[in-house]
Amino acid sequence: MTANLSTPLGICKITGDEDGISEIKILDKDEELSNSVPKVLIPAANQMTAYFKGELKEFNIPLNPKGTSFQKQVWLALNQIPYGETRSYLQISKEIGNVKAIRAVAAANGKNPLWIVTPCHRVIGSDGSLTGYAGGLWRKKYLLDLENPPIQQELF
Structure with missing residues (x-):
């Protein structure tokens, strides 16, 4: 599942599922903003918004990155x-x-x-x-x- 939201740095793409957030990146190209955010991505989207407003200093979302x-x-x-x-x-x-x-x-x-x-x-x-x-x-x-x-x- 993915969601795209607007940030001061560009469109933020959040990808994840029930196991956690696997990717958050700022895109260099314009993509359409999400009309609705999948339920499992709402906490990440809310926290990213709060971070950019200067209201959040520590993230508290389940993470599931892929890597070695x-x-x-x-x-x-x-x-x-x-x-x-x-x-x-x-x-x-x-x-x-x-x-x-x-x-x-x-x-x-x-x-x-x-x-x-x-x-x-x-x-x-x-x-x-x-x-x-x-x-x-x-x-x-x-x-x-x-x-x-x-x-x-x-x-x-």
Whole structure:
């Protein structure tokens, strides 16, 4: 089952079934918005809407992503990154117990099927740079700014 909803980043496509949400991604092309959302996808759709309004900091929906055991291990580590914080690929590779797996961690991060919910956008370069994001760096920056808005430096 799928549902398409509008977000500030484009059309969000949510896919899942009774076993959980298997995919959430922002599409680069226009697709028709869903007139109705299948019952099993309503919690995910509601939580995505609340997230983009700044009303939700932690998702609470059943997840069922498809991937290798290594990818799932990386995605589990991504889910531990708190809202408004970032980690480097090196930090994630250390967390999963394989400091030499930085490139494999980056590759698994890029294959994350649950954008935003499994916060791959919170992973940055060791030097603090915004590196790699399947949805484009402008979306990554938007999400990081949404979670941790820049402080206004001047009044006028």
